[in-house]
Amino acid sequence: MLTNLLEGKKGIIFGALNDRSIAWKVAEMAHAQGASITLSNTAVACRMGEVMELSERLNAPLIPADATSVEDLQNVFQKSQEILGGKVDFVLHSIGMSLNVRKKRPYNDLNYDFLNKTLDISSISFHKMLQVAYQMDAIAEWGSVVALTYAAAQRTMFEYNDMADAKALLESIARSFGYIYGRERHVRVNTVSQSPTMTTAGSGVKGFDGLMDFSDRMSPLGNATAEDCANFVVTMFSDLTRKITMQNIFHDGGFSSMGMSQRAMLQYNKSFETVNVE
Numbered sequence: 637m638l639t640n641l642l643e644g645k646k647g648i649i650f651g652a653l654n655d656r657s658i659a660w661k662v663a664e665m666a667h668a669q670g671a672s673i674t675l676s677n678t679a680v681a682c683r684m685g686e687v688m689e690l691s692e693r694l695n696a697p698l699i700p701a702d703a704t705s706v707e708d709l710q711n712v713f714q715k716s717q718e719i720l721g722g723k724v725d726f727v728l729h730s731i732g733m734s735l736n737v738r739k740k741r742p743y744n745d746l747n748y749d750f751l752n753k754t755l756d757i758s759s760i761s762f763h764k765m766l767q768v769a770y771q772m773d774a775i776a777e778w779g780s781v782v783a784l785t786y787a788a789a790q791r792t793m794f795e796y797n798d799m800a801d802a803k804a805l806l807e808s809i810a811r812s813f814g815y816i817y818g819r820e821r822h823v824r825v826n827t828v829s830q831s832p833t834m835t836t837a838g839s840g841v842k843g844f845d846g847l848m849d850f851s852d853r854m855s856p857l858g859n860a861t862a863e864d865c866a867n868f869v870v871t872m873f874s875d876l877t878r879k880i881t882m883q884n885i886f887h888d889g890g891f892s893s894m895g896m897s898q899r900a901m902l903q904y905n906k907s908f909e910t911v912n913v914e
């Protein structure tokens with residue numbers, strides 16, 4: 637096991653809500669690998685005992701911000717630099733929310749105010765984060781920015797709804813900003829496309845248990861857990877991956893390259909033994 641991969645590095649982790657959150661696991665792993673970090677989430681989330689407990693345990697000050705507010709983001713980058721003592725080396729965007737999903741509006745009957753919110757929170761916030769950091773020159777040379785995404789950006793997934801469009805936009809922002817940030821400051825920008833994971837955001841998707849089981853059967857290595865994701869994201873923050881930028885990297889046990897697997901086919905065939913589905 638490699639240790640101290642992030643020794644001396646400073647970072648900001650957005651999106652740790654509870655101990656199931658992917659950002660929570662990344663924060664713990666980054667800390668264990670020697671990084672100093674700050675945490676950020678909405679004011680409501682920050683008032684929850686769980687996030688405060690993480691903040692105290694990791695000695696990682698908590699800075700509230702609505703990620704759709706440029707002013708709030710400026711404050712996070714400003715305060716983080718003051719607290720950590722200089723420019724940051726890495727940033728995690730682990731933020732997603734869709735009111736259409738929450739309120740069970742199907743994709744062919746979207747509420748457009750909700751759609752605007754989905755895109756603002758789940759995708760445009762990433763652009764805002766990058767633009768604020770770039771304009772404040774808050775990320776050090778060879779810094780690394782990662783946002784979490786899902787394979788529904790490339791392939792239609794039943795019930796993923798407008799989050800699919802949000803993820804496609806998020807991945808595009810990583811490429812567009814990655815070019816500028818790489819060219820001008822050697823800062824890398826990537827998205828990590830994670831397996832379905834049982835978190836608060838994940839379990840909001842209808843039929844999530846079935847999706848997780850299907851995905852696990854389809855993936856030769858099985859679903860990647862939140863802990864697996866944290867291990868990978870930490871390498872993306874480290875100096876071992878300095879020349880990776882503008883990529884969407886699938887961290888999904890092989891799911892994205894599969895069409896049909898033996899384990900999924902066996903389960904599918906079982907359905908014919910009990911019911912005759914057209």
Ligand SMILES: NC(=O)c1ccc[n+]([C@@H]2O[C@H](COP(=O)([O-])OP(=O)(O)OC[C@H]3O[C@@H](n4cnc5c(N)ncnc54)[C@H](O)[C@@H]3O)[C@@H](O)[C@H]2O)c1
Pocket residue numbers: 651652653654656657658659677678681701702703704729730731732733757784785786829830831832833834835836837838839
């Ligand atoms: N869980 C999965 O199956 C899965 C799979 C692939 C990608 N992802 C992505 O991983 C990321 C993290 O989600 P998670 O699964 O850990 O769930 P989570 O619910 O633990 O995290 C989502 C976070 O977004 C935050 N958030 C929502 N609105 C915000 C706003 N306006 N400003 C700031 N923060 C806001 C929430 O407070 C929460 O901390 C999301 O981008 C999600 O789409 C999740």
